[in-house]
Amino acid sequence: MDTSRSYLEPSSFSKKIAAAIIIVYTVITLIPISWMVMTSFKNVDSAISYPPEVLFEPSLEGYVNLFTNRSRQSVEYLDSLPAPETWYEELVRSREMVITGPSKFLGRYSNSMIIGFGSTFASVFLGALAAYAFSRFRVPLKDDLLFFILSTRMFPPIAVAVPIFIMYRKLGLGDTHVGMIILYTVVNLSLAVWLLKGFMDEIPKEYEEAAMIDGYTRLQAFFKVVLPQAMTGIAATAIFCMIFSWNEYAFAVLLTQFNAQTAPPFIPTIIGEGGLDWPAIGAGTTLFLLPVMIFTIILRKHLLRGITFGAVRK
């Protein structure tokens, strides 16, 4: 019998196979994303050319179109104008157009930021308080309450879209930032409570008890002793909440229009001349991807531990 082989450690051959599978999978999943990023750097013509161009001359036209409103003008009128002052004006003029003003993209983008981070903060904050209470105190009907909280996750949120739409109209919350933050917080809260309760349960209660004996109040002990200990869980929870509220599309289409519209319903409506302006849409989605990506990269070392947390009993 071959004694050099361990039944616990994977062999180097199977490790190589695993690595190959991961690489292939990564490439496949990255194709649409890289195509999107490439499209954002194409010009309007090469974006829709057939066969599709893999090698192309990069252009910032998509980004210029994303951020501006333009109108077509006659050659005579363009000639009568003074020479363009900036590179993007020149780019637009070469298409026989002039810039008429900034587009709505920046506003929609900052709406997404406000609503995304706002609801993430609210979910994690309220979730942490609730999780701490469930973890430490004798709450009457604790199990039933926890199950109720979980059960709010058992149907797709959009199933209650109509009642929420009517409720929001009556309450004047439709198309407001506060309304969207409340909505996303409600959807995320069950996840936050359950995830964070697991983390809080793992923190020995002696830490905050020691702090309470040494002079902290319960609330101070919670903020200064428990929360720093729960950072891993908070980071993981924050990422999940952020991804949901950042990407959410259905409620955003339904409930927001002018004031609080977020980027997801706005980006597909970017219309160029004679059809969709694909480079601008590509630019919009590329920029849309960045915040969640940066957020996740910053918190990633917590994330891995967070996702696998509790899988193995210590």
Added chain:
Amino acid sequence: MSQIKIVNLQKSFGDFTAVKNSNLKINDKEFFVLLGPSGCGKTTTLRMIAGLELPTSGEIYLGEEEVGMLRASERDIAFVFQLFALYPHMNVRNNLSFPLKMQGFSKSEIKERVGEASKLLRIDHILNSNISSLSGGDRQRVALGRALVRRPKAFLMDEPLGTLDAEFRELMCLELKKLHIDIGATTVYVTHDQLEAMSLADRIAVMDGGEILQADEPNIIYNKPKTKFVASFIGSPGMNFIDIDQGISNEQSTIGIEGINFNIPKQFEISKGNKNFFGIRPENLSLTDEGGLKGSVFGVEYLGSRKIITVKTNVGEIKVKTDISTNVKLNENIQIKPSNDNIIIFDGETDKSLNSEFMQ
């Protein structure tokens, strides 16, 4: 430093009563141990004294002050946890200074007190280390240090040596005792380990089922247990009990078991019923050639200098602690009898020991 008194203290969690109507007085500068099996309410009692649990009813006095409903931080006590509960994000020095900072001491005072405590506990060389790099013993020293720097009215310790390995535990046990002699602070110490309790305590309270059964000096707890539970819980192995189907009358001084009359200490109390227990510790029994209780050897355990022989008799298994030189074989027929009159009769109805010449 000050005395601690608890009066009619009770704690219930829903339907479950963890601590039943307890009364205790812990003297100033005393090392007091709460001893009992797990779930007996000893930790709950300690946590109520600390202010980590609120009593359902009853009063707790620290010195003259009633503190039952005060916040933990307002009671001026220090607590040492089994899991140490050192702040993991701070180094040793900051862990020690933290309670002082919270109480608003000046920087120079903090430095002085931290220096003093760390010297006393011999941790002054690791003041700048991280908690995670310390051994269990050092962590426990730091946890003690954090309690020490405050110079509190009382130290409360919840199985502080429970997580240490046997070797360290013995060492820390000695150090704790020495520390207590040095600073003479009122200490309440919870443990389920009777050896720890015996070696540390000035007085021990034995608890079971939420009740304090007996609070006395270690030797009295051992020699004159007030209840059957105390007698069986303390000692290793615990006391032997032989069922006796007869009532005990006043002035009675012999008792018949299996047709043999044994002398017992003169009894001063009448038993409530006719089912009682004859209690005797294994070391107070010896082998005899005749006139003893007959039985056969069921098992022999070697304990280094002593030997424990389990004897199977008609009245149950009885353990005898003898010299190592005693030679018996398994299944050998032998006789045993009490070697002195350290015999206690327990009332079968109340499980309490009856008063006698020996128990006085």
